[in-house]
Amino acid sequence: MSAVLPPLRLGVNIDHVATIRNARGGRLPDPVRAARLAAAAGADGITAHLREDRRHISDDDISRLAREIDLPLNLEMAATEEMLAIALSHKPHACCLVPEKREEKTTEGGLDVAVGHRALAPFIRSLRDAEIRVSLFVDPEDVQLAVAKALGADIVELHTGAYCEVEGDARQAELARLRRAAETAARLGLECHAGHGLAFDTVQPVAAIPNVVELNIGHFLVGEAIFVGLEAAIRRMRVLMDEARR
Numbered sequence: 381m382s383a384v385l386p387p388l389r390l391g392v393n394i395d396h397v398a399t400i401r402n403a404r405g406g407r408l409p410d411p412v413r414a415a416r417l418a419a420a421a422g423a424d425g426i427t428a429h430l431r432e433d434r435r436h437i438s439d440d441d442i443s444r445l446a447r448e449i450d451l452p453l454n455l456e457m458a459a460t461e462e463m464l465a466i467a468l469s470h471k472p473h474a475c476c477l478v479p480e481k482r483e484e485k486t487t488e489g490g491l492d493v494a495v496g497h498r499a500l501a502p503f504i505r506s507l508r509d510a511e512i513r514v515s516l517f518v519d520p521e522d523v524q525l526a527v528a529k530a531l532g533a534d535i536v537e538l539h540t541g542a543y544c545e546v547e548g549d550a551r552q553a554e555l556a557r558l559r560r561a562a563e564t565a566a567r568l569g570l571e572c573h574a575g576h577g578l579a580f581d582t583v584q585p586v587a588a589i590p591n592v593v594e595l596n597i598g599h600f601l602v603g604e605a606i607f608v609g610l611e612a613a614i615r616r617m618r619v620l621m622d623e624a625r626r
């Protein structure tokens with residue numbers, strides 16, 4: 381009899397609703413309305429990345445999400461004093477620390493906690509003292525997981541970008557990295573999430589990894605929403621995730 385896998389949560393990242401809004405500098409489409417639709421479609425949480433350059437999600441979006449949305453808010457941010465102050469003022473369910481480079485189009489890799497641990501330690505302590513869950517967005521490497529544990533993180537989110545960007549044998553190799561990292565995370569007592577670049581055609585092998593308990597998916601869902609609507613896109617992703625878990 382196959383083991384029953386733990387439930388797999390879906391965090392919907394609404395960054396790129398704000399990208400479309402900012403294209404014209406107005407108020408529409410409203411990312412908070414997208415969060416409400418995501419909740420109605422069965423999302424288990426909302427993820428929003430407040431970048432230092434505010435290219436999409438704004439400070440006001442975060443304030444409104446924190447006030448108006450009942451789902452757990454996963455605030456993605458760089459490990460800066462500015463972002464720490466914002467996180468402590470809103471006290472989201474979780475903060476996911478991600479690397480940021482101004483010139484990047486999107487997140488290019490995991491946060492190198494093995495190199496940056498000295499600066500990260502007090503930062504993580506401040507978040508934990510405020511009872512905010514701490515997630516570290518990392519590449520699927522044992523050293524990153526070990527340091528994440530030593531830093532007192534609650535969660536690691538495995539970067540699935542490399543897995544999504546390749547095909548064939550290379551993708552199978554990246555999937556094996558993700559599986560091994562998820563096993564290591566479980567052994568260390570770290571809650572294991574995954575995300576970046578996931579789509580309908582890539583989600584199921586990651587959703588089937590037993591120790592992964594949450595997927596954060598955004599860009600693909602917002603793009604798909606242009607054609608089928610956000611609720612339908614989310615419901616389809618949910619079906620694929622549940623099928624993979626059986």
Ligand SMILES: CC(=O)[C@@H](O)[C@H](O)COP(=O)(O)O
Nearest residue numbers: 395429478486487517575576
């Ligand atoms: C960390 C990650 O992979 C995403 O959650 C992040 O938000 C990507 O950045 P953009 O949303 O700006 O593409």
Ligand SMILES: NCC(=O)COP(=O)(O)O
Nearest residue numbers: 393575576577596598599
């Ligand atoms: N942390 C990953 C995330 O929130 C969504 O990434 P993407 O699906 O927008 O690439």
